[in-house]
Amino acid sequence: MAKNNKTWLVILTLFFFSGFCSLLYEITWIRLIGLTLGNSAEAVAATLVAVMVGMAVGGYIGGKVADGLSNPLRLYGLAEGLVGLYALALPALIRLSRPLLAYFYRDGQAAGHLIMILARFAVCLAVLFIPTALFGAMFPLLGRFFARQLGQLGSLVGRLYGLNLLGATLGSLLSGLWLIPNLGLSKSIYLAAGIEFLICGWVLAISSEKPEESVAKEAEAAASPAAWAASSRHAKLILLAMALSGASALIYEITWTRAIVMIVGSTTYAFSLMLTATLAGLAIGSLCASRLIDQRGDLVLIFGLLEVALGGVALSLIPCFEKLALATIPIFNLFGGSFAALQTIELIGLFFLMLFPSLLLGAIFPLMSKMYVRSLDHVGGGLGSMLMANSLGAAAGALACGLVLILAIGIQKTMLVASGVNLFLGLSALVFSPSLSRVKKSVAIPLAFGCSLIFFATQPEWNKALVSAGPYIYGRVYASLSRGVSQNFKEIVQSQADLLFYQEDAQTTVSVKKDKFKQLFLQQNGKTDSASREDECTQRLLAHIPMLLHANPQRVMVLGLGSGTTLGAAEKYPIKQLDCLEISPAVLRACSRFFAEVNGHSLDDPRLRIIIGDGRQHLTLTDQKYDLIISQPSSPWIAGMSDLLTREFFKLCRERLTDFGLCCIWLQTCNLDLASSKSVVKAFGQIFPSISVWEARPGIDYLLIGSSHELKLDYQLIEQKMADESLRPELKAVGLGRPADLVARFVMSTEGAARYSQGAFAHTDDNLRLEFQAPKFLYQETVSAHLEALNAWRGSDIASILSVSSAEAASLIKDSLPKAFEAQKHYALAEMYLLRNMQEEGARELKEAYLLDPEDTRIKERYYRLLLSAASNCSFKGMHEMAAQILQSAIKVKPDGFEGYLNLGLAYFHSGQIQAAIQQFRQVLLIQPDNDQAHLNLGACYLRAGYIEEAIQENLAALKIKPDLANAHFNLGIAYMRSNRVAQAIAEYQEAIKYQPDYAEAHFNLGIAYQTSGAWDQAAREYQEALRLRPDLPNVRQLLDQVQAILKQGS
Incomplete structure (x- = not known):
């Protein structure tokens, strides 16, 4: 050749x-x-x-x-x-x-x-x-x-x-x-x-x-x-x-x-x-x-x-x-x-x-x-x-x-x-x-x-707070925080949260962080998978909604541990067995160490069996049958997560369900294009003869619930379950205070889902659409598109799934459901407008939703929070009277909410209405006796009104609740100075500085106390520190000059 x-x-x-x-x-x-x-x-x-x-x-x-x-x-x-x-x-x-x-x-x-x-x-x-x-x-x-x-x-x-x-x-x-x-x-x-x-x-x-x-023989020597x-x-x-x-x-x-x-x-x-x-x-x-x-x-x-x-x-x-x-x-x-x-x-x-x-x-x-x-x-x-x-x-x-x-x-x-x-x-x-x-x-x-x-x-160890910062997803947040401040990115990243836990297992890198608002974040590879407040409601609804729909679930499987919140919600029901599949041992360690209070110590339940392994493999190989399978995968743009949203995976779930079992899938539509989410709905509908779609967070989180048999929303069964006193507080906390609240979260059932996903191709193991399509929308806003698309179908086929046996309930539903669904449409529009920063339009739609259904827990809470936010903006601009008017409206929406009274008291305080402010702070303490801010502000009111002893008592009450409250120590210092208890005032100012070293006013007042007691050196030192922290602080320069002049004369 x-x-x-x-x-x-x-x-x-x-x-x-x-x-x-x-x-x-x-x-x-x-x-x-x-x-x-x-x-x-x-x-x-x-x-x-x-x-x-x-x-x-x-x-x-x-x-x-x-x-x-x-x-x-x-x-x-x-x-x-x-x-x-x-x-x-x-x-x-x-x-x-x-x-x-x-x-x-x-x-x-x-x-x-x-x-x-x-x-x-x-x-x-x-x-x-x-x-x-x-x-x-x-x-x-x-x-x-x-x-x-x-x-x-x-x-x-x-x-x-x-x-x-x-x-x-x-x-x-x-x-x-x-x-x-x-x-x-x-x-x-x-x-x-x-x-x-x-x-x-x-x-x-x-x-x-x-x-x-x-091969030609080589003439040269081999060696x-x-x-x-x-x-x-x-x-x-x-x-x-x-x-x-x-x-x-x-x-x-x-x-x-x-x-x-x-x-x-x-x-x-x-x-x-x-x-x-x-x-x-x-x-x-x-x-x-x-x-x-x-x-x-x-x-x-x-x-x-x-x-x-x-x-x-x-x-x-x-x-x-x-x-x-x-x-x-x-x-x-x-x-x-x-x-x-x-x-x-x-x-x-x-x-x-x-x-x-x-x-x-x-x-x-x-x-x-x-x-x-x-x-x-x-x-x-x-x-x-x-x-x-x-x-x-x-x-x-x-x-x-x-x-x-x-x-x-x-x-x-x-x-x-x-x-x-x-x-x-x-x-x-x-x-x-x-x-x-x-x-x-x-x-x-x-x-x-x-x-x-x-x-x-x-070789120095990596700064774990930096390597787990997740610049690929939070880079824009860090960049926006850097505008107009002297901090560099390192200082900004480290100031956002405290790192409590960091562990690299064979699967992933897990970290737990706590921000300045005491919210916990469970992260994998720098991306938050579970936040103790933001995600808590959705993760609880993942268990509550299917549990309420199923007549009598006994064996439950949850795919994905996260913060353990879904497990905690499932354990509120009289089930016999609860299996949880978690692929990462480090997630289990983080959950057990830091989220026990959040999830209600769910990992201690004797009915729970934790299985460390791949959830899909478990469903492929196990012979176990479940009454309910709950799957809560992470964001679809993460490699491997789309495997839990394919037609073949849904088929595995159906094969592992008992005859009347339910499958509940968490579909995160945030950063997911509409065509991709439709492909998941279509795949789900191709496997389960009877399906329904439910809303957890508008435009962000949806639940797909499927069954091999016709799925009916039994109103009497739900009413009976929700009447359980042990469940009521838990359900109310996630916006399910009454059966109508559950029904209002319904979006569509089998017929509506089929029309909604018409023209989409089903998501399968072979085409892997989500895995390759979702990352393209990681930095895009897709919530509005889902809100608009799903709003058109909201409640349109409720009659096909709702089962009502009593005439009284039927009449109630006939009167209330149309208004409830109309309220939900306005609520979804409000969220869309607010997402686009169209505050007036959002407030208008949210008010309309509240007026249509004032008893809906979710709408009421969202409207209440919006009013509080609007009042806060007014107070920030010095418009305290307008803030007070808005807060009065907020209190009417939620009379048992302490935040409205607290903020109204502050508005009255800043506008000089001290007696009115005192009444509001007292109302806070009736609702929440251990509210340290109410005691603190009530003490400030008494101080302003000249009631020194009352002011001292309220500030001491605040410190009993929160000993490191610097403002309470500061106010006590003022009260003691006004009652000529200089030594005690000095001690309190020192405590304030101990807990807040950059408290310029505390250094200034401590200087005055030292000057009053004749401690000139200490007074000069405190004035200098106050001047360093706040060069524009009134009177500090004059007092410092006076003290320095006295020190010169003495020398």
């Missing part, structure tokens, strides 16, 4: 497209396997290890076979074709594995945990071994075919490896940005298989030509300066070094990815861009090495320098991840409105961030292959052995990193371990370098070792 340049170019081009297909396969196969095995850390590790083991075995056997063939190109072509055939059959093979996994599944219990890990690995290996082994065999087969001179082996390996990686780079980019989003998984596999068949046919056509000797592996001892050392290098490479890939998603987000695009940037660097590094390796003599020295450089560059990257969390805030703020621009910037940024370490990693494989292969007769076996060592090392690195190191020492220190491996390999290689003199070794190696130790020892 004439191996002219044209033939070489054709085969190399085909190998480029083989790399393209391999990445496309890898992405689609991992997705398909994840749907059965789950997406837990153990499942992902099992998949990675199976792929690497297959590659290793295939590379080793393929290399050995290649050395015995006269025409290895034909076998290479057949391997490409076989991979294509196998790829078409693989989805069916994955489905066939489910019964085996189900046999070993023990509902996530500890007794079967190890068995399940082994079963996952066995299934992955059985399903993926053949195609991955064939992929592993391709490289040594082609290497054997092309190799003609040992002196040019480095160039050959570098080109083959680099071109294949370039194809993989293109595969990663196109599959993540275009192919899978537009074609889906199945058609993407068909495309890759088709390309494989073309490669197979083309290669077989070339190989059928009249063959020449495939060239590059052939360092002349002895078996050296050969084993090279294989060991290759394995360690492969392990460190996988550790870098995992830890860098974990760190970067904290910055750019956990979208599928982020993972695709990260992989693309890394593969591009590897490819360029290999191609660059191909031009240099054969021209160098001491390859051991070059390997040592490469490894030392890699370790050093990796070390220098570690602090960059913390800095990038702040540096990217302006980027997300400026380019968040353009998805294409943001993705382009992210790709460029990731490419340059990963460029140097990837270049060095890419150069190592061809370099070590050149070192290892000793003769042309064993090129295939040598390359296969190198691939085996690299793949097995990568498998060990994946296991160690994902299941041991990150859990034991965290992401940052795991990076340090990988850097240490590279530095150890590099320094060890320098010891063996034949061209490096002893003198140079004795200087360079200890120096490099010492520098490395110093760097390791002085």
Whole structure:
């Protein structure tokens, strides 16, 4: 066969497209396997290890076979074709594995945990071994075919490896940005298989030509300066070094990815861009090495320098991840409105961030292959052995990193371990370098070792508040807070909340923060998944609405723990069993430590069974049946979350329900386009014959409830359940004070949902619309579109679901329901206007909603809060009389709300109506006796009116409730000064300063107290501090001058 340049170019081009297909396969196969095995850390590790083991075995056997063939190109072509055939059959093979996994599944219990890990690995290996082994065999087969001179082996390996990686780079980019989003998984596999068949046919056509000797005997001696592996001892050392290098490479890939998603987000695009940037660097590094390796003599020295450089560059990257969390805030703020621009910037940024370490990693494989292969007769076996060592090392690195190191020492220190491996390999290689003199070794190696130790020892820990800041989602918030203030981004981020908890488990990075309003936030990878106030109502409704609709639920499953609030709501009902699936152990720890008060100690309930694992896998493999399944996935734009909103997932839920069971799905429409949400509704309706849609938060949170039987809203049953005294406070807290409040949250049932989603295509495991579409709307306002679209359907088909047996209830519903639904429409319009900052229109619609249905708890509360906000704005502008009028209206809306009386008292106080203010503060204390602000303000009123003793008593009462209340100590100081108790006044001012060091007025008054008692030095010091804190504070300069003059006279 004439191996002219044209033939070489054709085969190399085909190998480029083989790399393209391999990445496309890898992405689609991992997705398909994840749907059965789950997406837990153990499942992902099992998949990675199976792929690497297959590659290793295939590379080793393929290399050995290649050395015995006269025409290895034909076998290479057949391997490409076989991979294509196998790829078409693989989805069916994955489905066939489910019964085996189900046999070993023990509902996530500890007794079967190890068995399940082994079963996952066995299934992955059985399903993926053949195609991955064939992929592993391709490289040594082609290497054997092309190799003609040992002196040019480095160039050959570098080109083959680099071109294949370039194809993989293109595969990663196109599959993540275009192919899978537009074609889906199945058609993407068909495309890759088709390309494989073309490669197979083309290669077989070339190989059928009249063959020449495939490898020419080399005239030069085998033991060239590059052939360092002349002895078996050296050969084993090279294989060991290759394995360690492969392990460190996988550790870098995992830890860098974990760190970067904290910055750019956990979208599928982020993972695709990260992989693309890394593969591009590897490819360029290999191609660059191909031009240099054969021209160098001491390859051991070059390997040592490469490894030392890699370790050093990796070390220098570690602090960059913390800095990038702040540096990217302006980027997300400026380019968040353009998805294409943001993705382009992210790709460029990731490419340059990963460029140097990837270049060095890419150069190592061809370099070590050149070192290892000793003769042309064993090129295939040598390359296969190198691939085996690299793949097995990568498998060990994946296991160690994902299941041991990150859990034991965290992401940052795991990076340090990988850097240490590279530095150890590099320094060890320098010891063996034949061209490096002893003198140079004795200087360079200890120096490099010492520098490395110093760097390791002085490496500061990441500021966890910064790395968990979530710039990709909160960047615009931080940028807006920075306008007009002198604080930098670091100070702004740290001032927003206190970090209470931070833990990196194998799955995700979990943090808990508390803001200045004492609200708790449970975050994963920097994104809030649960807020103790903002999300509490929705998470409780996820349990209450289906529980009220179901006649008698006994066994309940909740997918996703979060803050545990949904569990707490479900436990209010007389159920027998409650299973909760949570994939992250760190979420469980955070919930148990910080959210017990929020969720009502839900984790202590004996009926609860926590299962750490993938919820979808549980539904796939368990034989348990449930009366109610509640699924509360995180935002759909997060990679993997859309798996819980597909038609196939809904089918799994239906299969695991009892005959009259209900399935409740939380659909978050915030940052989700209308077409995508319709596709979820359509998929849900295709599985469940009877469905209904309910509103938790207008335009933001909706619940899809489905049943295999006709779902009826039994008004009498709901009325009976809501009459339970143990439930009433809980239901009232979420706006369900009466049955009509529940009915008012109804949006549409089966018929309405079918018309609403008409024209949309169903969301499936294959098309994955949400995973690729939702991130495009992450920075866009989509709430208004959902409000407008759903308002048109609100309550339109209530008659088809409502069941009323008594004439009295029927009459009541006939009179009240039309008004209730009309009120909800106005309420939704109000939310839309307020979202667009159209305050007058929003207030008008909200008032209309309240007048139509003044008993609706949700509308009443929202209208009350709007009035309080309007009054606050008036007070801020000094319009206290107008504020008082608005607050009087607010009190009529909610007579039992203490905030209205408190704010009205403040309005009266600032307008000089002290007696009226006193009455309002007393009213607050009737509603809430332990309100420290009411006592504080009542004390201020008494102080203003000259009732010193009463003022002292009220301030003491405030301090009994809240001892660190600086204003109460300050007011006590004033009261004591006015009653000539100077020593006590000094003590109280000191307490005020203790709790609020920048309290300028307290320093000023303390100075006066010191001056009164003749303590001139202390008085001068306090005046100076007051002047420093507030240079515009009246009278402080004059009093300071007086005191300083007295001190001068005394000296």
